[in-house]
Amino acid sequence: MSLSLYQASIPLFTQILGGLSAVLRKAEAHATDKKIDPNALLQARLFPDMFPLTRQVQIAADFAKSAAARLAGVDVPAYEDSETSFADLQARIAKTLAFIQSVPAADIDAGFERSIVLRPGTPNEKTFVGTSYLLNYTLPHFFFHTTTAYDILRHNGVEIGKKDFVGTW
Amino acid sequence: MSLSLYQASIPLFTQILGGLSAVLRKAEAHATDKKIDPNALLQARLFPDMFPLTRQVQIAADFAKSAAARLAGVDVPAYEDSETSFADLQARIAKTLAFIQSVPAADIDAGFERSIVLRPGTPNEKTFVGTSYLLNYTLPHFFFHTTTAYDILRHNGVEIGKKDFVGTW
Numbered sequence: 240m241s242l243s244l245y246q247a248s249i250p251l252f253t254q255i256l257g258g259l260s261a262v263l264r265k266a267e268a269h270a271t272d273k274k275i276d277p278n279a280l281l282q283a284r285l286f287p288d289m290f291p292l293t294r295q296v297q298i299a300a301d302f303a304k305s306a307a308a309r310l311a312g313v314d315v316p317a318y319e320d321s322e323t324s325f326a327d328l329q330a331r332i333a334k335t336l337a338f339i340q341s342v343p344a345a346d347i348d349a350g351f352e353r354s355i356v357l358r359p360g361t362p363n364e365k366t367f368v369g370t371s372y373l374l375n376y377t378l379p380h381f382f383f384h385t386t387t388a389y390d391i392l393r394h395n396g397v398e399i400g401k402k403d404f405v406g407t408w
Numbered sequence: 409m410s411l412s413l414y415q416a417s418i419p420l421f422t423q424i425l426g427g428l429s430a431v432l433r434k435a436e437a438h439a440t441d442k443k444i445d446p447n448a449l450l451q452a453r454l455f456p457d458m459f460p461l462t463r464q465v466q467i468a469a470d471f472a473k474s475a476a477a478r479l480a481g482v483d484v485p486a487y488e489d490s491e492t493s494f495a496d497l498q499a500r501i502a503k504t505l506a507f508i509q510s511v512p513a514a515d516i517d518a519g520f521e522r523s524i525v526l527r528p529g530t531p532n533e534k535t536f537v538g539t540s541y542l543l544n545y546t547l548p549h550f551f552f553h554t555t556t557a558y559d560i561l562r563h564n565g566v567e568i569g570k571k572d573f574v575g576t577w
Contacts, residue, residue, distance in 0.1 A: 383574075
């Protein structure tokens with residue numbers, strides 16, 4: 240009568256990153272159809288001091304990658320933030336999905352009471368237990384960036400709906 | 409070595425609805441300071457066919473309310489969507505928090521394998537088991553609307569940050 244950490248992480252990240260990938264495919268098709276410079280979408284922001292679409296996607300993917308690694312107690316793989324096209328963003332999502340799905344479920348579940356230290360040795364160091372790291376920290380940040388990516392595209396007239404965001408499972 | 413349904417629902421809704429309440433307080437203060445008609449924010453949208461701020465808050469709160477009720481197997485309380493001010497939205501959030509916190513944790517946990525039917529008897533009828541209803545359906549929709557409420561306000565120049573959105577726990 241309980242959930243595993245795995246259930247509440249990898250399949251949910253997979254579902255939502257799949258939705259994000261579909262949303263980005265529609266955005267790319269929209270740019271092509273309307274002869275819009277893809278950078279007009281890739282660099283779009285909701286406010287001058289918010290991150291643009293490309294950065295929102297990178298950060299969202301990184302929250303999934305980091306959670307899978309830290310819960311399992313393995314090193315977080317380093318990905319360069321060098322994406323400059325829709326194809327690059329799709330590759331970033333695909334690489335992230337491949338990594339999180341490669342981590343054995345039992346290793347994720349073993350992170351239940353693991354002590355997870357973010358930004359160690361800095362003034363912003365923060366220590367979590369595994370459950371709280373997933374539920375109270377990772378999920379809010381992950382959904383914040385995936386939704387904001389969607390909102391940037393919707394605000395720019397891309398024809399997407401919440402069903403695309405929610406994805407399939 | 410596992411999570412309860414309760415852990416993955418009520419405390420997380422409470423955290424994020426608390427963040428939403430703080431974000432709305434800052435938005436109201438911003439409108440007062442800048443002598444902006446509150447409706448300019450309450451009725452703001454990111455695109456003409458998206459819901460405005462007030463509706464985003466109502467829907468977000470309803471996903472939390474419905475999940476608490478359905479997982480516990482009790483009737484979903486009906487709230488009228490009559491909010492027209494920031495004070496009304498704060499009251500809606502407070503009422504929602506009071507309800508979800510009134511549901512015994514054991515009753516939520518008992519929803520683990522409960523069959524939950526959405527829109528029964530309609531062409532869009534959909535049946536979930538409790539865990540999937542919470543993880544794959546409720547959490548994405550809940551975070552979608554809370555984040556979009558934040559994004560609407562941020563887009564309109566309210567000085568809020570992701571820390572406000574994430575809230576405290």
